[in-house]
Amino acid sequence: MKKTSPEPREEDKIPPPVPAEPGYSSTDGEATDDPVASLQGDLDRFRDLALRTQADFENYKKRAARERDEGIKYANRSLLERLVPIVDNFELGLFAAREEGERSPIYSGMSM
Template structure:
């Protein structure tokens, strides 16, 4: 008898079972590989979502810190704007002529009060804008009139009627100014 004929049905069943086990194991490995790939994709997506959430949280924190900083920086803005009238009145009082001996001590007191007041405003970053002789800047100045000034460049601030003020670089009140205008063109045909 040949080797083929010696194989009994039991051996055939065992071989068939072994082949089925190998096939099942291969199928299980493929399914496991698919599951691993799927889980790796899901982990990558979750990592990306976590990174985005962390970045968003960090952006919200930065924005909140910036808002708090601005609130601290500009919290005195309305108060400072109201005090500017006091500074203006002190400036007007100092413009009086000290011809009378009775007035001189009052003027000295007003000057000291003015200096103390402006120093206090400077501590809180309230700074005066006094642009006399500088070019007109519509973001910082408000022109109340324009006059002919042949000896000045056009659009130059000739006179400051009322000082302007900034707080931490933000405009509180524009300076009211008189600006030079360009000389009228002479008609050559006349």
């Protein structure tokens, strides 16, 4: 039987977060004595980041929908371009069979 050690492996250990230096605001890079102002600056920065991320996601959804619609449109276009010559050939064959008479086996087969 193999024993497993209760100690976490070296790569599983997560380093603790580094505390910010007191009196230092990370938003403007200047030393401040007011921790509330520092926290307010961080809050403003994170709100701005959240709004930008939300706007980026909305733009992504619109772009993905537009690309999906264009893909369907152009896929149908390709299909129709391949079908037009087939329909033309059937019409020509039906016209040629009609000239032989409507009782001809070619006409009855083409008109099905």
